[in-house]
Amino acid sequence: MASLVRVSSVCHRGVKPLFFRSAYLIRPLAAHKKDQDHSSVFTAQIHASPSHYAVGSKSASQHWTAERALSLGLLSLGPLAYFYPGTVMDYSLAAALTLHAHWGLGQVMTDYVKGDSKIKMSRAGLFLLSSVTFAGLCYFNYHDVGICKAVALLWSK
Amino acid sequence: MALILRTATRQGLCSARTHFGVVYRLAVPMGTTAKDEMTKYWAKNAQLNRPLSPHISIYRWSVPMMMSITHRGTGIALSGGVSAFALSALLLPGSFPDYLDLLHGLAFGPALITASKFALSFPLAYHAFNGIRHLTWDAGKGFKVSQIHGSGYAVIALSLLTSVGLTAL
Numbered sequence: 318m319a320s321l322v323r324v325s326s327v328c329h330r331g332v333k334p335l336f337f338r339s340a341y342l343i344r345p346l347a348a349h350k351k352d353q354d355h356s357s358v359f360t361a362q363i364h365a366s367p368s369h370y371a372v373g374s375k376s377a378s379q380h381w382t383a384e385r386a387l388s389l390g391l392l393s394l395g396p397l398a399y400f401y402p403g404t405v406m407d408y409s410l411a412a413a414l415t416l417h418a419h420w421g422l423g424q425v426m427t428d429y430v431k432g433d434s435k436i437k438m439s440r441a442g443l444f445l446l447s448s449v450t451f452a453g454l455c456y457f458n459y460h461d462v463g464i465c466k467a468v469a470l471l472w473s474k
Numbered sequence: 475m476a477l478i479l480r481t482a483t484r485q486g487l488c489s490a491r492t493h494f495g496v497v498y499r500l501a502v503p504m505g506t507t508a509k510d511e512m513t514k515y516w517a518k519n520a521q522l523n524r525p526l527s528p529h530i531s532i533y534r535w536s537v538p539m540m541m542s543i544t545h546r547g548t549g550i551a552l553s554g555g556v557s558a559f560a561l562s563a564l565l566l567p568g569s570f571p572d573y574l575d576l577l578h579g580l581a582f583g584p585a586l587i588t589a590s591k592f593a594l595s596f597p598l599a600y601h602a603f604n605g606i607r608h609l610t611w612d613a614g615k616g617f618k619v620s621q622i623h624g625s626g627y628a629v630i631a632l633s634l635l636t637s638v639g640l641t642a643l
Contacts, residue, residue, distance in 0.1 A: 385612055388605055395602065418553035425546065432520060446557055453560025461563065461570045470574055472643060474587055 384420050391417050402465030410464050411454035419447040541626050545604045548597040588641055595640035600633040 391413045398406050422443055430439050458464060506514070533539075566573075582590075607625050610616050616625055 385609060388609060392602060392605065414556055418549075418556060421549050422553060425550065431516060449564070450557040450560040453562075453564045454556075457560065457563040457570070467570050470571065472591070474574075474578065 380420075387413065387417055387420070398465055398468075402469070404458070404463065406465055407458040407463040408455070411451060411458060415447055415451040415454065418450070419443065422446075537626055538622050541604060541629065545601060545608070548601040548604075551597055552601060591641040592637055596633060596637040599636040599640065600629070603629040603632045603636070 394406075394410055394413055398410060423440075426436070426439050426443060430436050454464065457467070461467070462470065563570075607616075607629050610625070616622065
């Protein structure tokens with residue numbers, strides 16, 4: 318393994334070490350990892366940034382961050398709704414609750430549902446459920462007493 | 475033969491990219507993306523129809539394990555409740571106060587009322603506090619086993635106290 322390291326540092330001098338090079342050609346990614354394991358400080362293994370490889374978009378990691386941000390937001394909405402009930406709070410709660418539930422149930426689905434068609438069907442079902450839930454909550458906020466008042470009334474029992 | 479050609483080309487690439495004695499290794503992506511590999515993994519395994527190894531039926535349950543599935547369970551229950559509420563709002567006639575009066579008319583004993591309030595508060599409190607625990611993990615903190623157990627017990631204690639407090643409101 319040490320020889321692999323030295324090979325790379327020597328490469329720019331025009332040496333043609335045939336045998337070791339093939340490993341890089343066949344699985345460059347695997348070779349990178351092996352060299353890192355040996356903490357080769359002298360190697361010329363400068364990792365290209367991920368965007369140089371055929372990697373997908375950043376949407377998955379952005380989704381993750383958005384999920385955490387929403388969770389934090391929803392946590393603060395709880396006590397805020399107690400102290401500042403009202404229409405704005407009602408609609409904010411409706412939106413935050415529905416979206417948090419949608420994303421959460423989406424994660425549950427990702428964990429347990431396997432198979433292309435099953436995934437598609439459950440995604441569609443989830444989307445329908447979330448849409449109906451949001452519509453229902455908005456309808457309740459508009460035509461009925463609203464979420465904050467409803468909780469207050471229910472608890473006054 | 476191809477190997478020699480490829481090596482020569484790579485050497486050419488190599489020398490062209492020498493800066494300050496350091497070689498920028500531009501690896502031609504001959505591998506697959508993570509997404510491709512995941513798809514191939516599932517396609518192959520679904521086709522092979524392999525049985526699933528026993529896991530939850532044989533592994534010894536621990537408090538962290540139980541708390542984790544409870545977090546998921548309370549989440550599903552809470553969202554189910556919210557969706558049921560929303561659906562009722564859309565489908566059932568009348569308004570919310572009407573249904574409350576109906577409920578009042580049923581004359582439940584105080585014990586049942588307190589129990590119901592607790593049954594509603596506890597899942598919410600648990601999910602919220604364990605959610606905070608999850609968020610601290612997401613921030614990279616509290617992964618030592620002793621901390622996992624400690625924070626777990628704290629969540630249970632806080633949930634119980636908060637539920638009692640909410641029920642008494």
